[in-house]
Amino acid sequence: MAAAKQLLPTKNKSGFYEIRMESIGGLGANLAGKILAEAGVLGMGLNGVNFASYGSEKKGTPVKSFVRFSEPDFEIRSNSPVEEPHILVIFHEKMITTHVLTQGVGKDGIVIVNTSRTPDQMRDALRLYAGTVICVDAIRIAVEEKVKLNTTLLGTIAKASGFVDKDALKSAIAETFKKKYPQIIDANIRAFERGYSEFTGKTFAPDGRYEYVPFSRSVPDLGYENAPIGGVILNPGNSVQKDLSASRTGHIPLFIKDKCTSCGECEITCPDYCFVWESGVDKHGRPKRILLGIDYQFCKGCMKCVEICKFDALKKDIEASFDVGAITVKHREFALK
Ligand code: SF4
Numbered sequence: 482m483a484a485a486k487q488l489l490p491t492k493n494k495s496g497f498y499e500i501r502m503e504s505i506g507g508l509g510a511n512l513a514g515k516i517l518a519e520a521g522v523l524g525m526g527l528n529g530v531n532f533a534s535y536g537s538e539k540k541g542t543p544v545k546s547f548v549r550f551s552e553p554d555f556e557i558r559s560n561s562p563v564e565e566p567h568i569l570v571i572f573h574e575k576m577i578t579t580h581v582l583t584q585g586v587g588k589d590g591i592v593i594v595n596t597s598r599t600p601d602q603m604r605d606a607l608r609l610y611a612g613t614v615i616c617v618d619a620i621r622i623a624v625e626e627k628v629k630l631n632t633t634l635l636g637t638i639a640k641a642s643g644f645v646d647k648d649a650l651k652s653a654i655a656e657t658f659k660k661k662y663p664q665i666i667d668a669n670i671r672a673f674e675r676g677y678s679e680f681t682g683k684t685f686a687p688d689g690r691y692e693y694v695p696f697s698r699s700v701p702d703l704g705y706e707n708a709p710i711g712g713v714i715l716n717p718g719n720s721v722q723k724d725l726s727a728s729r730t731g732h733i734p735l736f737i738k739d740k741c742t743s744c745g746e747c748e749i750t751c752p753d754y755c756f757v758w759e760s761g762v763d764k765h766g767r768p769k770r771i772l773l774g775i776d777y778q779f780c781k782g783c784m785k786c787v788e789i790c791k792f793d794a795l796k797k798d799i800e801a802s803f804d805v806g807a808i809t810v811k812h813r814e815f816a817l818k
C-alpha cells in the first residue's frame with residue numbers, strides 16, 4: 482500500500498508541527514490560534530488543536546496561544562505546552578523587554594514579530610541564537626484597515642509556514658466573523674493579504690553571538706505551600722513591571738498642552754493614574770495643580786480620557802507616528818527601574 486501523502490513540511494520528534502503565540506490579552510492571539518487550527522483541520526484535513534494559557538483573562542495580561550498539527554493519520558495531543566516551536570509569533574514587541582520569549586527556538590525556528598524594525602535589529606533585540614526573523618508592521622496595517630492585528634499576523638504565518646493553505650485560512654476568518662460581525666470580514670481579509678506579503682525576513686545561522694535559550698516553566702516565588710499565613714500582597718493586580726504599553730492597540734491619547742485648563746477631569750477618569758501633575762499657580766497667582774502630561778508606561782489606550790476632555794486637549798492619535806519615549810512625562814515616584 483502506498484504511504485499517505487505528508488502534508489507537513491517538518492515535524493518534531495513527537496510527530497507534530499507546533500506554533501506558539503506570545504501575546505497580551507486583547508490583541509486576539511486566542512482567536513488567531515482558533516482560526517488557524519480550524520483552517521488546518523477543516524480546510525486542509527490535518528489533525529490539529531488550539532489551546533491557550535493565560536492569567537485572569539482580562540486585557541493586558543500575558544497570553545500564550547498554542548497551535549499543534551499532525552498528519553491526518555497521527556493522533557494529536559493537547560496536554561503539554563509548545564516548548565520548541567517551529568514558529569514563534571510575538572504580537573507586541575514591547576513584550577520582549579519584560580519576558581524572554583524566544584525560549585526553545587532553534588536554528589530552524591521562525592520568529593514572526595509585530596514591529597517596524599528590521600530583522601537584524603530584531604535579532605539583536607531578541608538576543609536570538611539563530612533562526613529566521615520575520616518582521617511585519619502588523620499594528621500599522623491593523624490601524625489602517627481598522628481591524629485587530631491578529632488577522633495580519635495570520636497572513637504572515639500562512640506565508641512563513643510554507644504549508645498553511647491561504648484560502649483555507651481566509652475561509653476560516655470569514656466563517657469566524659460571518660455570524661456576529663459580517664461587516665468586518667472584508668477589512669480582515671485585506672489585513673490578512675497584507676500580512677501575507679508586506680514583511681521582511683532574514684535567516685541567521687548560529688554564529689556564537691547569542692546563546693540558545695531552552696524552554697523553562699516559570700515557578701512563582703509564592704504558592705500555597707510557602708506563602709506566609711496572614712501575609713499582605715502590597716500590589717494586588719499589578720504586574721511586576723507595571724508596564725501597560727503592550728496593551729495598546731495602535732493608538733495613544735495625545736496631550737495638547739496649549740488647550741489644557743488643568744480641570745482634572747482626565748485624572749478622575751483614567752483608570753491607571755497616567756497623568757502627571759505639578760504644583761503651580763493660576764492666572765491670579767493662586768496655588769493650582771498643573772497637568773504636565775502623560776506617563777505612557779501606565780497607559781493601556783482605553784481612550785476614556787479623550788472622551789471626557791471638554792477642551793480638546795486630548796486626542797486619539799496613531800502611536801507609530803510618535804516617539805512615545807520622547808513625549809512621555811515620567812511619574813517620578815512610579816518610574817520603571
Ligand atoms: S480633561 Fe482635558 S483640559 Fe482637563 S486637565 Fe485633562 S487634558 Fe486638561
Ligand code: SF4
Nearest residue numbers: 751780781783784786
Ligand atoms: S487612554 Fe487615557 S484614560 Fe486610558 S489609560 Fe491611557 S491615559 Fe488613562
